[in-house]
Amino acid sequence: MDKQYENYVQNLEHKIEELTAEAENPIGLAHQLIELLLGCMAELKSYVMENGFKNVDEEIYFFKHIKPVFLSKLIYHNAIYKIETKKPYGNGKAIKKYIGNELAKLKRYFDNNLDFYKYYRTNNTYLDEKYFIRGKYDIKLSLDWIYQLKCPPFATANCPLRVEV
Secondary structure: OOHHHHHHHHHHHHHHHHHHHHOOOHHHHHHHHHHHHHHHHHHHHHHHHHHOOOOHHHHHHHHHHHHHHHHHHHHHHHHHHHHHHHOOOOOHHHHHHHHHHHHHHHHHHHHHOHHHHHHHHOOOOOOHHHHOOOOOOOHHHOOOHHHHHHOHHHOOOOHHHHOOO
């Protein structure tokens, strides 16, 4: 495997620790982390586009283990930002109801994608070539493969799903 991928992950973790230690509020921190992650994702994408993959195993490893580290953090901090900025003012009851509604949305999403989550969390590999190779569109897998149309050279069949596991 290309050691540069692991270096990107380590550098990201270090920068996140630094920003988190200096944070004064959750909205400001989420904003800073989103900016950081967007920049890191752009660097990672450039590296992949310039260097490609040595073989299918490296491509699977990248899309199964490396890209999700970045994208999951981006999705998470974006969700925190949206939740915090839309959180109602007022008593604890209104806030509790709002948070409950947000959690219900997350549960529906996970319930709708349960097959993939079970596959991923149990470390299965028998569908890796369908899930983690670019250009492998299989509509029978019931994944949101339309995502691949946004950035085909840097996306696989389950990009939005895998990162939220």
